[in-house]
Amino acid sequence: MSSLGTSPPRKEDRRLVTGRGRFVGDLQLPRMRHVAFVRSPIAHARITTLDAGPARDAGYRVFTQADLGGIVLRAQSALPSYVETGQPALAEGKVRFQGEPVAAVVATDRYRAEDGAELVEVDYAPLPPTVCAWLPPESPVHDEAPDNVLLERTFDAGDVDATLASAFLTVRRELTTNRHAGNPMECRAGVALFDPADRRLTFWSGTQVPHLVRNMIAELLGLSEGNVRVVAPDVGGGFGVKAVLYPEDVALCAIALEMPGTPVKWVEDRVEHLAAATHARDHRYLLTAGFSEDGTLLALDADVTCNVGAYSVYPWTAGIEPLMAGGLLTGPYKLTHYRATVRGVATNTAPSGPYRGVARPASVFAMETMLDDAAARLGMTGVDIRRRNVIRPEDIPYKMPSRLVDDSGHYDECLTKALDAVGYDDLVEEQQRRRGTDEPQIGIGFACYNELTGLGRAASAGPRMPFRTGHDACTVRINPDGRVTVFSGVTSQGQGLETTVAQIVADALGVGYDDVDVRIGDTDASLWGFGAFSSRQAVIGGGAAHRSALAARTKVLRLAAGLLEADPSDLLIENGVIAVAGSPDVTIGLPEVARVAYLESNRLPEGIEPGLEATEFYDPIRGAFAAGAQVAAVEVDRTTGSISILRWACVEDAGRAMHPQIVDGQIAGSIAQGIGGALYEHLVYDDDGNLSTGTLLDYLMPTSAEIPEMTIGHVERPAANPLGVRGVGEGGTLGPNAVLAGAVSDALGVKIDELPLSPSVVWTAARRAAEDRGVVDEDGGPDRE
Amino acid sequence: MKCAPFEYVRPTSVDDVLAALAEADGEGKILAGGQSLVPVMALRMARPAVLVDVNKVEGLSDLECDDGSVHVGALVRHRTLAEQTAHPLLAEAARHIGHTAIRTRGTAGGSIAHADPAAELPVVAVATGATVTVAGADGDRWVAAEDLFAGPLMTTLDPDEMVTGIDFPVPTRWGFAEFARRHGDFALVTVVVAEVDGDLRIVVGGVGPVPIRARSTGAETLGDELTPTGDLHGSADFRRGLAIEMARRALASAGIQG
Numbered sequence A: 001m002s003s004l005g006t007s008p009p010r011k012e013d014r015r016l017v018t019g020r021g022r023f024v025g026d027l028q029l030p031r032m033r034h035v036a037f038v039r040s041p042i043a044h045a046r047i048t049t050l051d052a053g054p055a056r057d058a059g060y061r062v063f064t065q066a067d068l069g070g071i072v073l074r075a076q077s078a079l080p081s082y083v084e085t086g087q088p089a090l091a092e093g094k095v096r097f098q099g100e101p102v103a104a105v106v107a108t109d110r111y112r113a114e115d116g117a118e119l120v121e122v123d124y125a126p127l128p129p130t131v132c133a134w135l136p137p138e139s140p141v142h143d144e145a146p147d148n149v150l151l152e153r154t155f156d157a158g159d160v161d162a163t164l165a166s167a168f169l170t171v172r173r174e175l176t177t178n179r180h181a182g183n184p185m186e187c188r189a190g191v192a193l194f195d196p197a198d199r200r201l202t203f204w205s206g207t208q209v210p211h212l213v214r215n216m217i218a219e220l221l222g223l224s225e226g227n228v229r230v231v232a233p234d235v236g237g238g239f240g241v242k243a244v245l246y247p248e249d250v251a252l253c254a255i256a257l258e259m260p261g262t263p264v265k266w267v268e269d270r271v272e273h274l275a276a277a278t279h280a281r282d283h284r285y286l287l288t289a290g291f292s293e294d295g296t297l298l299a300l301d302a303d304v305t306c307n308v309g310a311y312s313v314y315p316w317t318a319g320i321e322p323l324m325a326g327g328l329l330t331g332p333y334k335l336t337h338y339r340a341t342v343r344g345v346a347t348n349t350a351p352s353g354p355y356r357g358v359a360r361p362a363s364v365f366a367m368e369t370m371l372d373d374a375a376a377r378l379g380m381t382g383v384d385i386r387r388r389n390v391i392r393p394e395d396i397p398y399k400m401p402s403r404l405v406d407d408s409g410h411y412d413e414c415l416t417k418a419l420d421a422v423g424y425d426d427l428v429e430e431q432q433r434r435r436g437t438d439e440p441q442i443g444i445g446f447a448c449y450n451e452l453t454g455l456g457r458a459a460s461a462g463p464r465m466p467f468r469t470g471h472d473a474c475t476v477r478i479n480p481d482g483r484v485t486v487f488s489g490v491t492s493q494g495q496g497l498e499t500t501v502a503q504i505v506a507d508a509l510g511v512g513y514d515d516v517d518v519r520i521g522d523t524d525a526s527l528w529g530f531g532a533f534s535s536r537q538a539v540i541g542g543g544a545a546h547r548s549a550l551a552a553r554t555k556v557l558r559l560a561a562g563l564l565e566a567d568p569s570d571l572l573i574e575n576g577v578i579a580v581a582g583s584p585d586v587t588i589g590l591p592e593v594a595r596v597a598y599l600e601s602n603r604l605p606e607g608i609e610p611g612l613e614a615t616e617f618y619d620p621i622r623g624a625f626a627a628g629a630q631v632a633a634v635e636v637d638r639t640t641g642s643i644s645i646l647r648w649a650c651v652e653d654a655g656r657a658m659h660p661q662i663v664d665g666q667i668a669g670s671i672a673q674g675i676g677g678a679l680y681e682h683l684v685y686d687d688d689g690n691l692s693t694g695t696l697l698d699y700l701m702p703t704s705a706e707i708p709e710m711t712i713g714h715v716e717r718p719a720a721n722p723l724g725v726r727g728v729g730e731g732g733t734l735g736p737n738a739v740l741a742g743a744v745s746d747a748l749g750v751k752i753d754e755l756p757l758s759p760s761v762v763w764t765a766a767r768r769a770a771e772d773r774g775v776v777d778e779d780g781g782p783d784r785e
Numbered sequence B: 001m002k003c004a005p006f007e008y009v010r011p012t013s014v015d016d017v018l019a020a021l022a023e024a025d026g027e028g029k030i031l032a033g034g035q036s037l038v039p040v041m042a043l044r045m046a047r048p049a050v051l052v053d054v055n056k057v058e059g060l061s062d063l064e065c066d067d068g069s070v071h072v073g074a075l076v077r078h079r080t081l082a083e084q085t086a087h088p089l090l091a092e093a094a095r096h097i098g099h100t101a102i103r104t105r106g107t108a109g110g111s112i113a114h115a116d117p118a119a120e121l122p123v124v125a126v127a128t129g130a131t132v133t134v135a136g137a138d139g140d141r142w143v144a145a146e147d148l149f150a151g152p153l154m155t156t157l158d159p160d161e162m163v164t165g166i167d168f169p170v171p172t173r174w175g176f177a178e179f180a181r182r183h184g185d186f187a188l189v190t191v192v193v194a195e196v197d198g199d200l201r202i203v204v205g206g207v208g209p210v211p212i213r214a215r216s217t218g219a220e221t222l223g224d225e226l227t228p229t230g231d232l233h234g235s236a237d238f239r240r241g242l243a244i245e246m247a248r249r250a251l252a253s254a255g256i257q258g
């Protein structure tokens, strides 16, 4: 019985749904102390005084950058234009964004720690802040980059200028996207404990990347890597925000070294999180596209500026968003002539970092807007222009103009299924009926996208960091009782990896799902894993689990063959029972084999070592593209600017869906997050660099009341990896910006150039459209509709 | 986001509340449902030296109907208001306050005393001509709702006074409309239309420092009276446009031609 392809109850749900989850915040250790950070209230300033005296006099332990030995995080990249800058664990001499940690105060509880933080005296001499990445810099954020540009790269393919010059239609647009953030339910959290006897540091951290954290902490603090243990227990959402090593993490560990034997705990609150955890998606796109008369996309010229905030995020660098935007801007569309200059510009705002979908919710919005604009001018539908341009199965493998290789190609099929799911023809009919009436107008929006998942060593090169994230390891151990424990390098922030890994191992080894337990998130238990990002774990961590289970199976069969006096190649194993093919009566159970392996060496066949365990790595070398399409219909109330979503459909190529319920959950959740970004979530800085949306009163997260019912469909085209899987963790976020902007623009006959689609943006656009129509009517009829 | 240190007392009578406030000498604060006060304390933007918890004070949780008016004790929860049937306008307004958990704790007295310009109950209070009962060292005084609200989060209450109840006349005709970004959010604009004793009032919340009682009786002309300011959620024009639309809807639901 195969477990893959079914949806057994998730292993983690026994504890998660009964309130027995174990999060860092739950951890209580003897003599534990609590940390509060003193944070800069100003966006850009020199620190003229930093006096911990009054706080120390009141009995608090206080740490400044000098007290921690001046640790600086330097994200590295070998790209020629990259300007390397440093991020101090605690600010020294200067602050670069509001919320930057300046000092840390330790006390017996968090209340007192915050009392102590108020006693630390800091004086600031303000410097002019830069908030917008596409306005001239006021005063450099880092001396090393006088123009604030930390990285710039041009993708160039074909002959863009000549093609644009001769194109039937050229479309020019300037588009900006809204800064928002992953904002997981659990904020960041850590407990660090240094045991001076054997110089061991244990760091419990709500991180997505424990092995990377171990590596970086050991290096930054000068510890032996084997003496650093990073444990990520249950983690309440990550979305990329927790794939970063933060200055607070490093400071916490450094404080632990200064306070040997005392566990120090920092649990971030929401105000700190909104101010100082990574943001994302603050981009501007200047685009010119050329089309032929039949809607074929001929050339695209792009200039993309990404606001990377005050620091080059560690270890991913300021290149993470701009390079992704440039590499994937053309998405699933065939194109030869492509030029894109992308840059990451530092500003006095919180650093931007990886957030589910990295850059593509913005770049897909930009690309789809160009197609919709061209379609309207050419009198085509949004469906036709996409069908005209998508990569097709017969084009696979398709080399995109950025030289990435698309291995999916099922875009048209995804789009067609999504159109069917929303009832496209009926919607168009109803839309037409309402045109020109006072009723709310209906708009239909589309997005096609290719999600690059499971990047192996050849594809993960990206910002040319000093590491390649293509592989993970997994250990499958058959215990003396015949049950299986898996030590996997994957991590989970709610994606159900314990379940999926157990299914993979159960099937590959030939045991029941219930006989497999999975341990994740502890660097002392598993050999290696890069962690959760880039929709990589199902492909890579899953591949490693599959390979190690097969290796363990081989050992089981060799041992069983000796015991049964049969040839290993004649043996089958199913549900934990090994049988000889053709002789159903000759069997041996896995428990007996395992017992021999560990306890009865007297029965061990000749040449077989004790123990039953296997560890394997997996690297897919390339990546697996996951095709996707989303279609939605909305109703726009022109009197208030509000949008109601009538229908939503998403069809993706997840390859083989290992646990269909988890796959659907990933897609639904990522669409919900995308809708949040498209309609509600906006981190707004004022001109002085003050965050105006510093609490959840002003930073609006979608709730279940705002998220529509959706239809999720699949096109299951196995990918070229052992399990045939494609990542599904992020794809859903790629559609909603484009879908909703396209739908509003379709409903009102307006251009949408900025996000989010707040009621005021939509109301203003509707008003403008009404005014234009009035003017245009006098001249003899509107030019659209 | 942890409160600064404070003293905590929990008196059981209005007199003891007043005594505790007097003793705190301007540094005391009443704690009712805590749904507005506790968040600002957590941000250390409010730092009362003494917190006077009124939740155990007897006799302030009753809702009584008499003679065309509903008397709401200061500790009546929003949830009770939403579920009662004696004052349908109050029920409709209370259903729009936050979410279930907030309505279960938040109190009518707290909402009136907090005077948030975007809150529903102050708009209803002004629209229906409600009377607020205020207890102080010199005994009770009665303040018309219109005279209570002095600005955003500001009232004419003295720091050592307490709201003990509100009398909301039951309107003969009424309409309620509001526009919020998400389900349960504070509204960007609330309009309440209420006719009490033949007197028709249109009152707008969210477009000024206090609930604004319109002079005009039509939605279109109302726009000219308002001077909203732009904020994170949009321009002044957008607010004005919303107010006109909400007035139109409230009037329509009251069965009145805008």
Ligand SMILES: Cc1cc2nc3c(=O)[nH]c(=O)nc-3n(C[C@H](O)[C@H](O)[C@H](O)COP(=O)(O)OP(=O)(O)OC[C@H]3O[C@@H](n4cnc5c(N)ncnc54)[C@H](O)[C@@H]3O)c2cc1C
Residues within 6 Å of the ligand: B029, B030, B031, B032, B033, B034, B035, B036, B037, B038, B039, B074, B078, B096, B097, B098, B099, B102, B105, B106, B107, B108, B109, B110, B111, B113, B114, B116, B118, B119, B120, B121, B161, B162, B163, B164, B184, B185, B186, B187
């Ligand atoms: C997420 C969220 C959403 C919300 N949404 C809405 C909404 O949509 N609409 C809305 O109207 N409100 C909303 N609220 C606020 C909520 O309605 C509060 O309950 C209300 O504003 C204050 O009532 P309280 O009893 O909680 O007062 P508290 O928070 O206890 O006190 C508020 C203030 O009033 C003073 N006070 C309290 N009682 C008295 C009294 N009897 N006499 C004198 N002073 C007193 C306190 O000292 C304090 O200054 C929301 C709150 C939250 C947390």
